[in-house]
Amino acid sequence: MTNSPTPDQPRVIATDAALAFLAEIREDHPDILFHQSGGCCDGSTPMCYPASEYRVGETDVKLGEIGGVPFYISGSQYAVWAHTQLIIDVVPGRGGMFSLDNGRERRFLTRSRLFDGGEACPLPLARG
Template identity: 60%
Template sequence: MKPTDIDKVIATPAAVVLIERLRERHGALLFHQSGGCCDGSSPMCYPTNDFIVGDRDVLLGTIAGASFYMSPSQYEYWKHTQLIIDVVEGRGGMFSLENGEGLRFLTRSRLFTDEEVGALMATGQF
């Protein structure tokens, strides 16, 4: 297994559809998950130019062409998991672009296998 075969973040088909719809309406997008209270604990979707990524924020990868970042403190908690960005019915975060769509992004996760962790560690990605 090559570390390049391991995605730290992926999106479900439903999430991809919503991301593409939002991109058509708003242009290039990015995600950020900070782990703060309230809306900050959900993945937030922004137009690329409307959010300043912090110097220490961790780029986990891209989903449907949108970069996905996480605050360093949250990454320490989640680094042993693959994040799976999904969509469920409900109101989106107050500042997230899906607000008003009747849908919201939701982070699910699964633990990396020992083999995946070893591969990520071998290249300093863990």
């Protein structure tokens, strides 16, 4: 079954476990943001930073918000992932070295699913 196109289709969502972990991190760091890693080894790692310590780039795309926290991806990564919905989850392990999930014995992980049929609507490249 193909879903009808909708401009409200979320590009990024989170599991209940990820939302609970995010709330835990926000107790220590209330103003944060996510940026989807594009590194060769950590391509499935969404990095979580204090908002005041991360500069959103001119070509970064804001995919949406999870738990009230903005979620960005680089323009080049967005071009590759444009037909997918990102699903932020939590797994055991260490977070990225500079990510706020590091040292908590759990880390965020990006899973994805392809949009089907015309379900996704274009998202322009735009800051914040």
